[in-house]
Amino acid sequence: MLNLNHLRTLVEVVRLGSFTAAGNRLGYTASAVSQQMSALEKATNIRLFVRSARSVHPTQAAHAMGQQALKLLRDADNLLAAGLAAGGSAVRELRVGAFPSVATFVLSQIVEMPHWQVPSVQVKISIGEPSAVVPGLRVGGELDVGIVYQVGESGLALPQGVSRHWLGEDPYKVVVPAGWGFAHGSRMSLEALNDVPWILHLRGSSDANVFDFVLANAGLHPRVVASSDDFNATLRLIAAGHGVAMVPQLAMTECPAGVVEVEVPEIALTRKLMALCAEDAPADLAENFVDALRGVDEFRNM
Numbered sequence: 001m002l003n004l005n006h007l008r009t010l011v012e013v014v015r016l017g018s019f020t021a022a023g024n025r026l027g028y029t030a031s032a033v034s035q036q037m038s039a040l041e042k043a044t045n046i047r048l049f050v051r052s053a054r055s056v057h058p059t060q061a062a063h064a065m066g067q068q069a070l071k072l073l074r075d076a077d078n079l080l081a082a083g084l085a086a087g088g089s090a091v092r093e094l095r096v097g098a099f100p101s102v103a104t105f106v107l108s109q110i111v112e113m114p115h116w117q118v119p120s121v122q123v124k125i126s127i128g129e130p131s132a133v134v135p136g137l138r139v140g141g142e143l144d145v146g147i148v149y150q151v152g153e154s155g156l157a158l159p160q161g162v163s164r165h166w167l168g169e170d171p172y173k174v175v176v177p178a179g180w181g182f183a184h185g186s187r188m189s190l191e192a193l194n195d196v197p198w199i200l201h202l203r204g205s206s207d208a209n210v211f212d213f214v215l216a217n218a219g220l221h222p223r224v225v226a227s228s229d230d231f232n233a234t235l236r237l238i239a240a241g242h243g244v245a246m247v248p249q250l251a252m253t254e255c256p257a258g259v260v261e262v263e264v265p266e267i268a269l270t271r272k273l274m275a276l277c278a279e280d281a282p283a284d285l286a287e288n289f290v291d292a293l294r295g296v297d298e299f300r301n302m
Contacts, residue, residue, distance in 0.1 A: 001043075002040075002043060002044070003036075003039070003040070003043070004072075004073060004076055005036070006036045006037070006039060006040040006043075007040070007065075007069040007072065007073060008026070008069075008073060009022060009026060009028070009033055009036045009037065009040075010037065010040060010048070010062065010065060010066055010069055011066050011069050011070055011073070012025050012026055013033065013037065013058065013062075013066075014058050014062055014063055014066035015066070015135075017058075018030075018055075018056070019033040019034050019037070019056060020033075034056075037049060044065075046061050046065070047059055047061065048061060048062040048065070049062060067140075070138075070139070070140030070141065071139065071140040073140065074140045074280065091119070091120055091121070091122055092120060092121050092122070092282060092285060093121075093122045093123075093124055094121070094122070094123050094124070094144050094145065094281075094282060094285040094286065094289060095124045095126070095136075095142060095143045095144045095145070096123060096124065096125050096126070096143065096144065096145045096146070096147070096289065097125075097126045097127075097128060097132070097133035097136055097137075097143045097145070097146040097147070098125065098126075098127060098128075098133070098146070098147040099127070099128070099129055099130060099133070099147065099148060099149060100127055100129075100230070100231075100232075101231060101248065101250045101251040101253075102147050102250065102273070103125065103127045104232075104253075105250060105253040105254070105298055106147075106250075106293065106296050106298050106299070107125060107147075109296055110123075110289070110292050110293065110296065111123055111125075113292060115288065115292070116292075121285065123289075126142070126143065129229070130146075130148035130149060130150070130156065133146040133147075133148055133276075134146060134148065134156065134157070134158060134159070134162075134276070135159070137158070137159050137162050137276055137277075137278040138159035138160075138278070139159070139160070139161060139278070139279055139280050140280065141159070141278060143278060144277065144278050144281035144282065144285070144286055145275060145276065145277055145278070145281060145286050145289055145290070146275070146276040146278075147167070147273070147274075147275050147276075147293070148273075148274060148276060149170065149248075149271040149272060149273050149274075150271060150272045150274070151207045151210045151211075151269070151271045152210040152213075152214070152269065152271075153210075158276065159278075160279070161278070161279030161280075162276050162277065162278060162279065163276070163277045163279075164274050164275075164276060165274060165275040165276070165277065165290045166272075166273075166274055167273040167274055167275055167293060167294065167299050168273050168299050169270045169271070169272055169273070170248045170249050170250045170270060170271045170272075170273050171248070171249050171268075171269070171270045172246040172247065172248050172249075172269045172270065172271070173246065173247055173248070173249060173252060173261045174188065174193075174244065174245075174246055174261070174262050174263075174264045174267060175235070175238055175244065175245060175246075175247050175252070175255075175259050175260065175261050175262070176188070176196075176238065176244045176259075176260055176262055177238055177239065177240070177241040177242070177243075177244075177258060177259070177260070178239075178257075178258045178259065178260045179241045179258070180196075180241075180260075182260050182262050183260070184260050184261055184262075185261065185262070185263060186262055186263065187262070187263050187264075187265075188262040188263065188264050189264075190218055190219060190220060190264070190266055193220055193222075193244065193264065194219075194220055194221065194222075196223075196243065196244050197223050197224075197225040197242065197243035197244070198222035198223060198224050198225065198243050198244055198245065199224075199225065199226040199227070199228060199234050199237055199238065199242065199243040199244070199245040200222060200224050200226075200227055200228075200245070201227065201228070201229055202227045202228070202229050203227065207229075210269070211246065211269070214267060214268075214269050215267070218266045218267050220267075225242060225243050226242060226243060231247050231248070231251035231252075232251070234247060235247060235251070235252070235255060235256055235259055236256055238258070238259050239256045239257065239258030239259050240258070241258075246267070246269065248271055250273075250298055253298065273299070275289075275290045275293055277290070
């Protein structure tokens with residue numbers, strides 16, 4: 001008989017690519033993961049990994065079993081939930097993935113709402129960038145709802161069956177240190193922006209490529225003094241006088257003192273915000289959650 005814990009471990013090993021990473025995710029040592037995978041290979045009489053002195057690689061059989069295991073594990077969870085419901089002690093779970101800004105300023109408000117405080121419903125939250133959230137929405141995946149953004153026309157490939165729900169547009173603001181002498185809302189020229197230090201996104205991401213295009217199209221060639229994908233850190237560097245940056249409005253909900261927003265009409269960029277629902281998500285909980293998102297001030301005012 002197959003051990004469900006071993007199947008869960010197999011799914012994580014295939015997804016993360018190593019025994020160590022899977023163990024860190026599940027709370028096992030790499031040695032324990034290796035023992036579980038050996039036991040699964042023995043139970044199924046299927047070779048799941050090609051092992052060498054320094055690495056292990058999942059076989060095609062491991063990938064195929066991992067995909068089917070996702071469905072089996074979800075069915076097992078549903079079976080358990082049905083049994084608990086029949087006994088009057090069911091706790092329904094909604095698994096939500098969200099990018100950091102929305103987790104910081106929006107999700108905390110939602111989980112405080114009475115509808116999500118009842119003992120029969122639990123919201124399980126994972127925080128990550130869209131590239132980490134979207135894969136979890138595949139059928140049998142670890143997420144039911146994902147809150148993501150899309151910068152410009154950068155691609156956002158979704159698993160089959162995922163539905164989109166529009167939340168709004170989050171405009172980027174040009175923000176500078178207060179010590180530079182600009183008044184809030186004052187005009188800053190492109191020439192001035194070319195002469196000051198910049199804090200930009202980390203190179204290599206689709207977001208960074210969009211930023212590069214927008215700035216280059218405006219004739220700007222930034223002198224980069226810091227690279228950061230953490231807008232809280234970026235805002236504090238700006239407040240300290242380190243440089244200028246483009247920061248989305250949502251991330252400025254609690255802006256530190258010493259940061260001034262200026263107007264640069266030649267630079268216009270927004271990120272589209274949306275909720276994504278997995279095909280096999282609990283429909284009523286997912287729908288209620290999306291409605292709650294749309295009712296939060298940060299989204300209602302967009």
